[in-house]
Amino acid sequence: MVQQFSRIAVKVGSNVLTRRDGTLDVTRMSALVDQIAELHKTGVEIILVSSGAVASGRSEVHSAKKLDSVDQRQLFSAVGQAKLINRYYELFREHGIAVGQVLTMKENFATRRHYLNQKNCMTVMLENGVIPIVNENDTISVSELMFTDNDELSGLIASMMGAQALIILSNIDGIYNGSPADPTSEVIREIGQGKDLSSYIQTSKSSFGRGGMLTKTNIARKVADEGITVIIANGKRDNILVDLIQHPESTLCTRFIPSAEPVSSVKKWIAHSEGFAKGELHINYCATELLFSDKAVSILPVGITDVIGEFEKDDIVRIVDFGGKPIGVGKANCDSTQAREAMGKHGKKPVVHYDYLYIE
Numbered sequence: 001m002v003q004q005f006s007r008i009a010v011k012v013g014s015n016v017l018t019r020r021d022g023t024l025d026v027t028r029m030s031a032l033v034d035q036i037a038e039l040h041k042t043g044v045e046i047i048l049v050s051s052g053a054v055a056s057g058r059s060e061v062h063s064a065k066k067l068d069s070v071d072q073r074q075l076f077s078a079v080g081q082a083k084l085i086n087r088y089y090e091l092f093r094e095h096g097i098a099v100g101q102v103l104t105m106k107e108n109f110a111t112r113r114h115y116l117n118q119k120n121c122m123t124v125m126l127e128n129g130v131i132p133i134v135n136e137n138d139t140i141s142v143s144e145l146m147f148t149d150n151d152e153l154s155g156l157i158a159s160m161m162g163a164q165a166l167i168i169l170s171n172i173d174g175i176y177n178g179s180p181a182d183p184t185s186e187v188i189r190e191i192g193q194g195k196d197l198s199s200y201i202q203t204s205k206s207s208f209g210r211g212g213m214l215t216k217t218n219i220a221r222k223v224a225d226e227g228i229t230v231i232i233a234n235g236k237r238d239n240i241l242v243d244l245i246q247h248p249e250s251t252l253c254t255r256f257i258p259s260a261e262p263v264s265s266v267k268k269w270i271a272h273s274e275g276f277a278k279g280e281l282h283i284n285y286c287a288t289e290l291l292f293s294d295k296a297v298s299i300l301p302v303g304i305t306d307v308i309g310e311f312e313k314d315d316i317v318r319i320v321d322f323g324g325k326p327i328g329v330g331k332a333n334c335d336s337t338q339a340r341e342a343m344g345k346h347g348k349k350p351v352v353h354y355d356y357l358y359i360e
């Protein structure tokens with residue numbers, strides 16, 4: 001059989017790995033490991049993004065004093081991540097497969113150097129047949145330093161590692177075209193580019209999840225726009241991973257159709273960097289129009305009407321259109337003082353070069 005994908009990222013959500021009482025579902029973990037091992041043996045490279053640290057720590061510690069939510073998360077994840085990775089290690093060892101732990105945080109995606117260091121680490125692991133098991137470093141990622149959830153992290157990882165597909169396993173068969181609780185709702189099988197799904201998504205979350213379906217959908221769209229197939233499926237269904245890869249037509253899931261246009265690796269990094277923007281470049285009507293045309297256009301000083309914030313050369317800046325709407329991100333080619341000096345002038349060097357510009 002021809003394999004559809006040779007490198008995939010698989011995200012396993014908290015709810016897939018957690019029983020109703022909040023403890024780790026080792027039977028489910030073991031079933032998923034068996035499937036990953038089966039795919040690995042057919043030559044598919046897999047990066048596993050696994051939640052479950054907080055859930056697996058919860059049952060291990062019983063604090064005498066009442067803990068606030070940050071303390072709880074730090075304590076449970078510190079204990080739980082050790083337990084989680086230990087379980088994975090043992091389960092994969094039965095298949096003769098080595099695994100490695102990668103704990104990361106949002107800041108590690110902010111500078112290109114850190115980004116490339118992480119990429120290199122996981123590339124070496126894959127080259128040596130080791131499956132990277134990635135999670136957020138919950139012990140030190142607190143509040144604004146946190147990813148929205150592991151869906152966001154898995155999108156960054158899939159994009160960074162040049163995966164052809166990202167499979168997000170949750171406790172639901174896919175995105176429903178109404179409330180999942182409504183028996184008339186159905187799973188949307190395929191989502192093309194530019195489809196607005198906001199009216200379908202309920203704000204309800206599963207009991208142990210962090211972000212909910214809306215963040216899943218937003219991430220999925222962004223990643224698919226970079227040319228990566230994104231699949232949302234039910235990790236609690238038997239043999240789901242193998243079925244998705246080997247019997248894609250007959251397996252229930254939501255599939256985001258990837259863009260056919262290739263996106264460079266630098267642009268992929270920039271696309272996910274909005275949260276790290278240090279400043280804003282406001283542009284006029286004419287520059288906005290040009291950016292949305294088919295041409296490869298850089299942001300020239302002549303089209304800039306305002307420079308907000310203080311930034312250095314190579315920092316990420318947000319691009320804001322003439323109506324005040326954020327339309328993209330880019331890597332600044334100069335600092336904010338130089339950008340202000342050049343603003344509105346003809347014949348100056350681009351403030352953001354096209355190669356380092358991502359328009360949404």
Ligand SMILES: Nc1ncnc2c1ncn2[C@@H]1O[C@H](COP(=O)(O)OP(=O)(O)O)[C@@H](O)[C@H]1O
Pocket residue numbers: 012013014015016149151169170171172174175176177178179180200201202203204205206207208209210211212213214216
């Ligand atoms: N239209 C929808 N289709 C599917 N699920 C939805 C929809 N709207 C809201 N949801 C909720 O999103 C939940 C999955 O997201 P989340 O709780 O973040 O899971 P995970 O922990 O796997 O990341 C589902 O259990 C469901 O309750």
Ligand SMILES: N[C@@H](CCC(=O)OP(=O)(O)O)C(=O)O
Pocket residue numbers: 012013014015050051052053054055077135136138148149150151208209210211212
């Ligand atoms: N890093 C956390 C999971 C965070 C999270 O957002 O989980 P999920 O709702 O599955 O996307 C943990 O391991 O418990």
